[in-house]
Amino acid sequence: MTGTHALLAAAAVAGADFATMLYVFMLATFIGLGVITRVSRLLHTPLMSLTNAISAIAVVGSIVITGRDHPWYITALGAVALFASMTNIVSGFLITDRMLKMFKTERGKEPRR
């Protein structure tokens, strides 16, 4: 009896959690649409490399999969995913900054941080 109750309660909590996740997704999408439409069209190429780096936050998932005590093939899958995400983070942030440094109003003046 209690087992069934615990299960139902767990299911209810899980259901509420999924709903929360869907809300987070919806709200983040609207924030994204709002923020991105205001990005200068001059900067659409750096924008794409920056969002590349940001979505490589998948690194968080890859670290957990790689690091925990799992069978070797799971660790291997995680390590490749971690490598791929890390590459995106490093190259994404570096190339974005490199491109942004080139945008000047007059020669010699770099944009401030």
Place this chain on the structure above:
Amino acid sequence: MTGGVAPIELVYLASAALFIFALNWMNAPRTARRGVLAGVVAMTLAVLGTLLTPGIVHWGAIAGAIAVGFVVGVPLSRVALTAVPQRTALSHAFGGLAAGLVGAAEYYLGLSAGGADLTRFRMTAISAEIILGFLTFTGSLMAAGKLQEIRWIPQRPVTYRFQNATNLGLLAIAVVCGVALIVRPAQVTFLFPVMIALSLAFGVLLIIPIGGADMPTVISLLNSYAGLSAVAMGFVLDNKLLVVAGALDGSSGLILSIIMCRAMNRSFANVLFGAFGQVQQKAAAGEQKAVKQETPEGAAQALEQAQLVVVVPGYGLAVARAQQRVRELYDQLSRRGVDVRFAIHPVAGRMPGHMNVLLAEADIPYDKLVEMDDINPDMPQCDVCLVVGANDVVNPAARHEKTSPIYGMPIIDADKAKLTIAIKRTMNPGFAGIDNELYTAEHTYMLFGDAKQVVGELVKQLSGGSGMH
């Protein structure tokens, strides 16, 4: 958790907020670098926070993967700016791969634990992650290959009978596999690798019929898919930071694709399934009008006497590596008090905003780079419009020629300038494979030759004159 909030959740919360600030600061070149800094801080926080969570034992594997990521990532950030579209496509591929692999790992972990964790909700997220991740992986690799002009990947669209039916059929089968896995995750395990294989194949087939002119749209769409696969990963791992970052990336890709589609007056479906860019069947070529040629001397004189010069750059300019010469021309003319502006079409180049970056690299001030919609009202006042390496984006046929494949596409009104000078290697048609009636217009003069040489010749003419002062 007993009532409280895990510290890592607070770290993730701060990280998500910083990501939003990062994108917000991209709204102007003045604050954009601050955006990168915010992104780096957010990412560092999230990575360090995750490393400090209990249960991590394989430190060697983590350190190794991170080290290799640095070794590959640093050179990838040093590529020439003409190669940035390929790098971006490759980056989408890595994003898709990471999502796909984590999805696979989660599925097999769930199976080995008896399958109780593989609830319908999680299996839905895993299936979405697998399909989106792996199709983004191969699709982006194909796009990167096409952009890099790798020999065995055809540049022109490849089409065959029942292509769209075959492609959509494959995707439909992959989705059916996904649905079966959602209903019976621990019973139909053999369908899981099938779903992966179909997604990989679909990614390749999706890009094969797409030509060079559509690459800006396709890259943006793949950007969106890569973001969505990160969102799916967030659902699988129950991680809100992943959902937020993925949603930001996904909406960015979506907006850029919409801008690209509008700039070409095409729909998503038309871009993906239209096989645009094949050489068009010549539709009853009317009377052949002759083009008029100009000499560099004459062109330099016209430029010198102008008040407003509008340069329309196209990707051909970057191919000819003429950016530096164009900047010298800009310097010569600005010194004489000529107002020089650059008219940027949204699809100029191989990815959104590409032309701006290429010109910024040559030290052309960004306030001289003007969007199509802002420059067009000034075009009738323009004394000389100099077209360098652009073609379809200045073709007036887009306005009135209903049979033209580019009909309805917004263009830069180069033909409305008082005088138009077009620099072109030959009279070959552009990407869309159609003739450009700008070249035969009454007040258009052609300068034939390599863009770098011709612009260099113009600079020489002008600097010869200024030597007298």
